[in-house]
Amino acid sequence: MASPSKIHLTIDDTGVVKNKPQTNEAATRVSELLQENHENHHIFFNQNGLHNHIAHHLLTLYGVGAPASIIEQRYAENASYQRPAKSNNEVEVEDLRSPETFTKCLGKGEYYHSFLMFFQTKMEAKGWENVLNEYLFAGNEKSDDFLGRLYGGFLHPLIHLGFGIEFHQPAIIAEALAQAACHDDYTGKYLLAAEKAAKANSTRSSKTYVQLLDEIREDKKLSTAAEWDDGNKIRDGILVRAPEEMIKYATQWVVTPENLEQKTAEMINSTIYFTAAAQHPPKQVKFDFYFMHCLNSSIFFPIFNEQSWLSTANKVRLLQWKGYLDLAMYASRRAPPLLLEEISTYVPAKLEKGDGEWPGIIERLWEFKDDGHAIKLGRAVRNGELTAEKYGDVEWAKIRGFMWEKIGNMVIDSVEDEGAKWARSVGFDEAWADYKDRPRKASI
Known part of the structure; x- marks a missing residue:
């Protein structure tokens, strides 16, 4: 079952554009590869903030019926140049609970993995819907700032969020929130x-x-x-x-x-x-x-x-x-x-x-x-x-x-x-x- 830390797609999770039915083999393989990307790769593949598109790519391929062999090929081509998820500037989840620390870390890509862990913990405790309503849609100064960051980076965090919701994957939603936190x-x-x-x-x-x-x-x-x-x-x-x-x-x-x-x-x-x-x-x-x-x-x-x-x-x-x-x-x-x-x-x-x-x-x-x-x-x-x-x-x-x-x-x-x-x-x-x-x- 999909969770804030576990990616799990089924043959029913194929999104809104139907082309070919999916197979259990493809569902298993895309889940494994997206999990590998989730655990090992940063949301930016370089220090200039260029985006890791693996989640978008693989979910799109899976959604339109691409076989497991194609999904594996496209993953291998793009995994080769990704950077590690963790950086030398990790912040503890407990520290990010402080509004001052959270705000201080906003807009800085080196804290991506810290934000990811933070939002996963929040979602496990409250549910992803409640976390989105709190951090994006509360209508206060804090959530308005965060919602604006969701539209940053030429809409990449919003696209990432959309994929997470469309394919019913809370872990992808957590990635989207962590990515938004890293944008200006x-x-x-x-x-x-x-x-x-x-x-x-x-x-x-x-x-x-x-x-x-x-x-x-x-x-x-x-x-x-x-x-x-x-x-x-x-x-x-x-x-x-x-x-x-x-x-x-x-x-x-x-x-x-x-x-x-x-x-x-x-x-x-x-x-x-x-x-x-x-x-x-x-x-x-x-x-x-x-x-x-x-x-x-x-x-x-x-x-x-x-x-x-x-x-x-x-x-x-x-x-x-x-x-x-x-x-x-x-x-x-x-x-x-x-x-x-x-x-x-x-x-x-x-x-x-x-x-x-x-x-x-x-x-x-x-x-x-x-x-x-x-x-x-x-x-x-x-x-x-x-x-x-x-x-x-x-x-x-x-x-x-x-x-x-x-x-x-x-x-x-x-x-x-x-x-x-x-x-x-x-x-x-x-x-x-x-x-x-x-x-x-x-x-x-």
Whole structure:
């Protein structure tokens, strides 16, 4: 049985995107490998805070039906460069019970293992749901700070939490909380400032995500606020040169208890739209590495909405903050033009029977050697299609019909193609320097 310190998956724990049924062999093997990762590896694989994606990768592979042999191969490729979980700066669990010590250790990766042990102990005593409500959703200064850190690191802690909840693994949830504790607080400061501004505004906007993307692109001060040399284009660009403009637009996307389900679907569709349509013809089709995280995290919000232990107000807040950050992410890449025709006219690289349909796309993705970003992206696009089914051709749904499988093909074709796998900051010409010109393709 799964616990805060033990990972245990069954053939019923396969997540929200179904592809192929799983086997007991794969369930056993993925549990063993995730346990090894949990016990032996740090959440960052280097001192610069680059993330260990093994849990995301293996759970995605398992969820879409990859066999044990594939799961083992992908694990071996990525376990080789991880660093040890423990550091020379361990803090005792009892010490972290002190608010002063806990706060002093926040934002420091060397305390990851200490935080992991702390949250496991808490979850064993109180249950993971109660720990999440205490540390993320209590609505006090301490939990607001921690919730902001969950959105840090380009959404990695939130993605990790989503996987833990989706696959019913408290140990992965403990990893997510420990990871959040190791991130800084600049993202949270922006989110709290946007929330405060929204509460102060007596006029409630009805604008859609897509409308706001267009308005951000037209605002030259905001859309050019980030510069190529900024180390972090949100923190050092948007929030330095155009913070008021960013908050003005972000707070016009409004989530309420009444529209929560529809706004969740709108967010999912819109993140897929701005991630897939941000192309730069005649260059190769590539996906922006930062937009991708907005898309990959979108899959978890319907799951959050299903949690009975989470209040409606906190479900609204989770989604509202996601919108604030997504819009800032779009602005931070210099708000590139969104070319829907790049999706609608896309000709898949492989038109053999099955290769360009979802089962074939997913199998090609699990054969692809990377750290898991590609198959997470494909799964999130497929989830978008499933989520959109009940809404039809509503105005805010830019992605619809045949476009879903086209984007799936764009994902696998782009990473199988030569050159770098991802574009970095698509609104900057410098980001495309390494990509070849590609011939224009006729509509089909």
